[in-house]
Amino acid sequence: MSESGHTFAYAFKTEHLTRSFAGFKAVNDITLEIPSGGVRTIIGPNGAGKTTFFNLLSGLLPPSSGRVLFEDRDITGLDPYQRARLGIARSFQITNIFGKLSVYENVRLAVQSLYDGKANFLLPSGRMGDLHGKAVAILDDIGLSPAAEALAENLSHGDQRRLEIGLVLARDPAILMLDEPTAGMSPTETHATVELIQRISPGRTIMLVEHDIDVVMSISTTITVMQTGQILAVGTPEEIRDNEAVQRAYLGGLA
Amino acid sequence: MMKAPPAAKWWIDLGLIAAAFAILPFLMPGGSLDLNPFTGHRLPFHAGFVDLATTILAFSLLALGFNLLFGHSGELSFGHAMFFAIGAYVSALFSKGFNVTGTLCGVGIGSLQLHHDAVNNLWISLILSLGLAALSAWLLARLIVPRSSGIYYAMITLASAQVIYFLAFHCSELSGGEDGVQGVARPSLPGFPVDWLSQSGGLHMYLFAALITFVAVAFNYWVVRSPFGSVLHALRENRQRARFLGYDANKYRVNAFVLSALFPALGGWLWTYFQQAINPDAGSVDYSGRVVMMSLLGGIHSFVGPMIGAFVYWDIQNSASQVTRFWPAAPGAVFVVFVLAAPEGINGLVESLRTALRRRSFNETARETEDAGGEVLP
Numbered sequence: 001m002s003e004s005g006h007t008f009a010y011a012f013k014t015e016h017l018t019r020s021f022a023g024f025k026a027v028n029d030i031t032l033e034i035p036s037g038g039v040r041t042i043i044g045p046n047g048a049g050k051t052t053f054f055n056l057l058s059g060l061l062p063p064s065s066g067r068v069l070f071e072d073r074d075i076t077g078l079d080p081y082q083r084a085r086l087g088i089a090r091s092f093q094i095t096n097i098f099g100k101l102s103v104y105e106n107v108r109l110a111v112q113s114l115y116d117g118k119a120n121f122l123l124p125s126g127r128m129g130d131l132h133g134k135a136v137a138i139l140d141d142i143g144l145s146p147a148a149e150a151l152a153e154n155l156s157h158g159d160q161r162r163l164e165i166g167l168v169l170a171r172d173p174a175i176l177m178l179d180e181p182t183a184g185m186s187p188t189e190t191h192a193t194v195e196l197i198q199r200i201s202p203g204r205t206i207m208l209v210e211h212d213i214d215v216v217m218s219i220s221t222t223i224t225v226m227q228t229g230q231i232l233a234v235g236t237p238e239e240i241r242d243n244e245a246v247q248r249a250y251l252g253g254l255a
Numbered sequence: 256m257m258k259a260p261p262a263a264k265w266w267i268d269l270g271l272i273a274a275a276f277a278i279l280p281f282l283m284p285g286g287s288l289d290l291n292p293f294t295g296h297r298l299p300f301h302a303g304f305v306d307l308a309t310t311i312l313a314f315s316l317l318a319l320g321f322n323l324l325f326g327h328s329g330e331l332s333f334g335h336a337m338f339f340a341i342g343a344y345v346s347a348l349f350s351k352g353f354n355v356t357g358t359l360c361g362v363g364i365g366s367l368q369l370h371h372d373a374v375n376n377l378w379i380s381l382i383l384s385l386g387l388a389a390l391s392a393w394l395l396a397r398l399i400v401p402r403s404s405g406i407y408y409a410m411i412t413l414a415s416a417q418v419i420y421f422l423a424f425h426c427s428e429l430s431g432g433e434d435g436v437q438g439v440a441r442p443s444l445p446g447f448p449v450d451w452l453s454q455s456g457g458l459h460m461y462l463f464a465a466l467i468t469f470v471a472v473a474f475n476y477w478v479v480r481s482p483f484g485s486v487l488h489a490l491r492e493n494r495q496r497a498r499f500l501g502y503d504a505n506k507y508r509v510n511a512f513v514l515s516a517l518f519p520a521l522g523g524w525l526w527t528y529f530q531q532a533i534n535p536d537a538g539s540v541d542y543s544g545r546v547v548m549m550s551l552l553g554g555i556h557s558f559v560g561p562m563i564g565a566f567v568y569w570d571i572q573n574s575a576s577q578v579t580r581f582w583p584a585a586p587g588a589v590f591v592v593f594v595l596a597a598p599e600g601i602n603g604l605v606e607s608l609r610t611a612l613r614r615r616s617f618n619e620t621a622r623e624t625e626d627a628g629g630e631v632l633p
């Protein structure tokens with residue numbers, strides 16, 4: 001497990017983080033600390049800016065203004081691969097895997113990224129640490145060993161989402177950002193995925209965007225509520241459930 | 256569709272390629288005969304057709320380099336012949352020597368010269384060809400890789416090849432202009448059982464080219480199966496995902512570009528000593544385009560596809576030239592048919608036939624085993 005998980009007070013810190021699309025502020029001046037460790041869930045109605053916020057933290061998009069700090073360094077200008085090497089891993093709302101490669105090759109590539117930077121066109125693929133062993137361990141962890149030989153694109157939707165979690169686990173990241181990991185899953189698959197998330201959460205920070213309110217209430221350490229590009233509230237599941245502004249804006253009849 | 260090459264044993268694959276190189280001259284039937292370089296006996300080869308086999312090898316190298324980018328990394332270079340030209344011109348000028356005083360391409364340079372007798376060594380020429388091709392590829396890749404992708408990448412490589420072509424054409428003080436460099440001597444190769452290069456070409460040249468090409472093929476094969484090759488496949492399939500896994504995608508793209516330039520440069524180097532002359536055509540859009548056709552014709556998602564494509568391309572062109580004066584259109588026509596009917600090329604066609612056959616025999620075995628109440632093994 002990651003060493004860095006608890007040595008810093010916060011995992012991410014944002015300062016006046018803003019991202020506009022043609023004048024529309026999808027993320028609007030967010031200043032926020034995401035504490036280290038635990039499951040930090042972001043909820044909010046469709047279009048609230050949750051995915052855009054993830055994109056700014058993971059480096060998919062540059063911000064229009066503001067800064068992103070990871071642990072104690074400014075990472076605003078870093079490329080996604082550099083953030084990945086710092087220990088930031090993310091999955092996407094729309095499944096993002098290597099569809100035309102086998103499930104095994106997907107995971108093996110994710111593990112191999114740890115050994116990047118060597119003159120690896122001269123290396124036989126067998127001589128690069130225990131790629132195979134690590135890949136097999138991850139496949140076991142996400143329960144996809146029986147499907148190892150299949151092309152990733154031929155997996156069921158739920159298995160593809162789990163495969164993506166396997167990919168982001170490969171570097172043993174300090175921060176795991178999961179954008180709606182249970183979207184489109186059956187109740188059984190959702191249950192298995194929640195279990196998986198709980199199993200992998202010790203020693204790292206999990207950031208979760210999730211719509212399934214039962215999942216949110218059961219696994220979150222804290223919940224951040226977003227609305228129209230801004231933070232509406234932050235608190236424990238109980239605090240959020242009892243928060244009137246949140247009830248009015250978002251949870252409505254659920255509480 | 257975009258499966259990685261099926262995992263066969265490497266010695267089988269390379270053994271088959273070596274065997275193909277050994278019989279290639281026999282696939283070029285003809286009239287007059289060539290001499291066995293070892294015994295001096297006449298062999299059933301038409302000298303001209305043996306030369307066609309050598310041509311195929313040189314273009315196989317061009318196609319292999321191109322396909323390292325296109326088939327394996329998913330990036331289309333429309334100007335790969337520029338590295339063929341660089342390899343060819345560097346070796347020609349090195350072997351022949353040059354003497355330029357005053358201006359080169361309108362730029363005052365004082366005096367630039369190299370005497371032919373100084374060093375006409377085949378291997379120094381090889382190192383210079385590969386080195387300069389790699390250096391120019393690296394500079395170009397550093398410039399275009401971070402800034403372009405897809406069609407823009409293709410167009411910038413095309414434009415860069417045009418620049419090389421233009422230089423070869425217009426810096427005639429050095430390059431010989433439209434006529435190119437003529438009368439390049441083949442250095443002798445002491446220590447080899449046959450005096451490969453100082454003979455008049457034909458089978459001697461072919462055997463030498465086949466040996467060199469085979470080494471390059473084996474290297475290319477190694478590269479695409481190395482961890483580096485796996486990352487290229489990942490970039491081809493989903494560059495964004497690869498970056499988010501921690502791969503410095505642009506570093507890989509630059510390295511792939513440099514590696515892919517070595518093979519055409521080697522082809523150009525062979526071409527120079529084979530033709531004993533070189534002209535700007537070597538870097539033309541025509542050559543760059545042909546190699547795209549060859550690769551697609553053979554199948555870009557298989558290792559041997561581009562080489563098969565080079566063979567079929569030249570064979571079609573050559574056969575057609577004996578029956579119709581419209582022969583230059585023949586490879587193009589076949590290409591169109593293939594792109595429409597078999598987008599995975601000749602190799603893809605063969606593969607799907609094999610899969611179909613295997614499936615049929617598998618189904619039959621399955622039925623038989625079922626009847627016998629046994630288990631079906633995969």
Ligand SMILES: Nc1ncnc2c1ncn2[C@@H]1O[C@H](COP(=O)(O)OP(=O)(O)OP(=O)(O)O)[C@@H](O)[C@H]1O
Pocket residue numbers: 021026044045046047048049050051052053093
């Ligand atoms: N690349 C983009 N270009 C233009 N507009 C965008 C872009 N990305 C997001 N937006 C807009 O920004 C707003 C926030 O989108 P975002 O995807 O961050 O919302 P979300 O909270 O993740 O919603 P959902 O729950 O539906 O996933 C939306 O109005 C969306 O249309």
Ligand SMILES: [Mg+2]
Pocket residue numbers: 050051052093
């Ligand atoms: Mg979203």
